């Protein structure tokens with residue numbers, strides 16, 4: 001079934017997804033239906049399984065079992081159809097370091113089979129809106145963490161994907177750049193595209209996302225609209241702490257030696 005940008009069907013369908021690393025169960029049977037045309041937040045504590053899930057969903061890591069469908073295409077049976085429809089900004093992004101930012105976008109456009117003139121125009125616009133125009137001829141190896149995120153995002157957006165997956169897109173990004181990224185993403189979702197991003201920063205998720213999935217211990221603890229997941233809680237942060245358990249909150253009591261000048 002083909003899924004359009006009409007917001008009526010699931011952008012991503014995940015069924016019975018499992019992944020183990022030796023004894024460690026990273027993802028323990030996830031079922032998730034992500035609606036299209038929305039800003040989706042995937043939240044969870046450290047080690048919850050967010051990166052492992054996103055890696056399996058985007059075809060970077062093979063699941064032990066389960067299936068994933070994006071825009072109606074099976075990620076593992078029909079990878080070419082899926083990869084032409086998605087953009088990915090993975091964690092620990094590897095880039096071609098000896099290219100300039102502009103060259104990286106030109107190369108990405110060629111890999112995607114886009115016409116050269118279209119790549120030039122889109123690259124200029126993306127570099128401009130993301131505040132990278134002045135650094136476009138600098139080598140990527142000399143980019144800062146935030147600049148790397150931004151050029152990675154530009155590369156992920158260049159072919160105008162239906163679904164964009166972002167792993168911690170705002171990490172290491174200054175507030176001005178974060179604002180420009182937000183604007184780009186909001187414009188992109190307003191046109192009917194879907195953004196799925198992982199984050200620990202609840203305020204950010206609350207301000208951007210209309211639909212949220214909470215992951216902990218490799219399982220989905222809650223999913224639904226922001227209002228549904230927040231429930232009676234005052235903030236998403238409160239709901240999150242309740243859902244995943246506030247382990248470690250009292251840990252400070254065991255650190256009574258810390259601070260106070262006593263050696």
Ligand SMILES: Nc1ncnc2c1ncn2[C@@H]1O[C@H](COP(=O)(O)OP(=O)(O)OP(=O)(O)O)[C@@H](O)[C@H]1O
Nearest residue numbers: 021024025026044045046047048049050051052053
């Ligand atoms: N390649 C690997 N080999 C062994 N264990 C792994 C591997 N990748 C992930 N894990 C384990 O799987 C679990 C889930 O890790 P994952 O990176 O998916 O979590 P996360 O929610 O993205 O965490 P964070 O927010 O800290 O980035 C963790 O216990 C982690 O140690």
